[in-house]
Amino acid sequence: MARIFDVIEYPSEMDGEIVHRFPEDTAGDFRIGSQVIVRESQMAVFYRDGKALDTFGPGRHTIATANIPLLIDLIGKAFNDRSPFTAEVFFVSTREFADEKWGTPQPILVRNPGMGLGVALLQGFGTYSYKVADPQQFVAQIVGVTGIYTTKDIEARLRAMLLSKLQDLLGETAQETSVPELIGLVEELGIGVKAKTLDEFKAIGLSLLSFYIESLKPSERSAEELRAMGMLDMETYTQLQAADAMRDAAQNPSGGAGLTAGIGAGMGIGSAITDSLKKSSSGSGADVPASASGPPPVMTPSEAAAYLKVAEEDVVAAIxxxxxxxxxxxxAFRISKEALDEFLSS
Known part of the structure; x- marks a missing residue:
């Protein structure tokens, strides 16, 4: 004979649990007069035949046709107070689920006109918090017949929602704000993401309480990694690969051929970007006349670095x-323009 539950409760802190069904594996046998005990920071949703009949807040509740009017229609008027009927109770945690983590699994591409290659790849991470605002909606839309539903079960979905809105917001904001300024607007961006996700969270019975960006900075991924992720076209890949080579050469304490190749690659990128910007500013592909003053015949390492468009320490290392x-x-070192031109043509 099936067990009849006269007391229905889930005396748990529900740490990490959002929803716990009672009974956990199957529907239970209850009867009119059974007691439903709901703890603080819980709500209990009473279900029968897949339909939510009522929601109970914290306290002790007696199952009766008076507080669940739909019950008499479902179990039939022939039932008396001692007749068992099958139903389920979903205990839903209403506490705040805080310090949930998010991060960008791949860099977010942001347009960055007038700087470098014209794009920036940003990566970030932070935390967010949420709570169940509508227990019936959450159980109906997300949980279904699952016996136990935890924060782990929904974290991928919530992160996808948040990152989608963050990407949209970064793209919109970057149209009017440079990337360096954008990185300084983490508080404003967090507020914006929260506002953008309001309706989507509400649709599944949740409320987003906070969204914090702890770090937002340019990606340190190499050109090879970015190309493997399908984020670069061939032209951008070639330019970034050359930039990687220059960076690696600058970190090479022995200098030599690697450094020379790095500086040469950097010059190639610098020239390509300069030509592109000149064409954009002039409105055509015509060459823009060079400055009449030109570089001095003898230069310091700093002036030579400016002429080569590289770091001063790279020039010193090459010397x-x-x-x-x-x-x-x-x-002090002094370098003639002829020596630099000879280096560039070698």
């Missing part, structure tokens, strides 16, 4: 490696 001819006067 010490013997790739750039220079004169050392005391502790």
């Amino acid at each position: 010490e490696a013997g790739d750039i001819k220079a004169k050392k006067i005391g502790k």
Whole structure:
């Protein structure tokens, strides 16, 4: 004979649990007069035949046709107070689920006109918190007949919703704000993401309480990794690959051929970007005349770096490696323009 439950409760803190069905594996036998005990930070949704009949807040409740009017229509008027009937109770946690983690699994592409390649790849991470605002809606839309539903079960869906809105917001904001300024607007962006997801969370019975961006910065992924993710066309890939080579060469303490190749690659990118910007500003593909003043005939490492469009330490490393001819006067280097032109043509 099936067990008849006279007391229905789930005395648990529900740590990590959003919903717990009673009984957990199947429907239970209850009767008019059974007691439903709901703890603080819980709500109980009473179900029969897949239909929500009522929701109970914290406290002790007696199952009766007076507080569940639909019950008499479902179990029939022939039932008396002691006749059992089959039903389910879903205990739903109403506490805040705080410090949930989010992060960008792939960099977010943001347009960055007038700087570098014209795009930036941003990565970020942070936390968010939420709670169940409509227990009936959440059980109906998300939980179904699942016996136990936890934060782990829904985290992928919520992260996808949040990251989609973050990507949209970054794209919209970048149209009027430079990327360096954008990175400084993490608080405003967090508020914006929260506002954008309001309706989607409400549709599944949830309320987003907070969305924090703890870090937002340019991606450190290499050109190879980005291309493997399908995020780069061939032209951008080639340029970024050259930039990677230059960065690696700058980190090479021995200098040599690697450094030379790196600086050469950097010059290639610099020239390509400069040409592109010149064409954009002039409105045509015609060449823009160079400055009449030009570089001085003899330069310091800093001036040479500006001429080559590389870092000063790269120039010094190339000098010490013997790739750039220079004169050392005391502790300072002086480089002729002819030596730099010879280096570039080598």
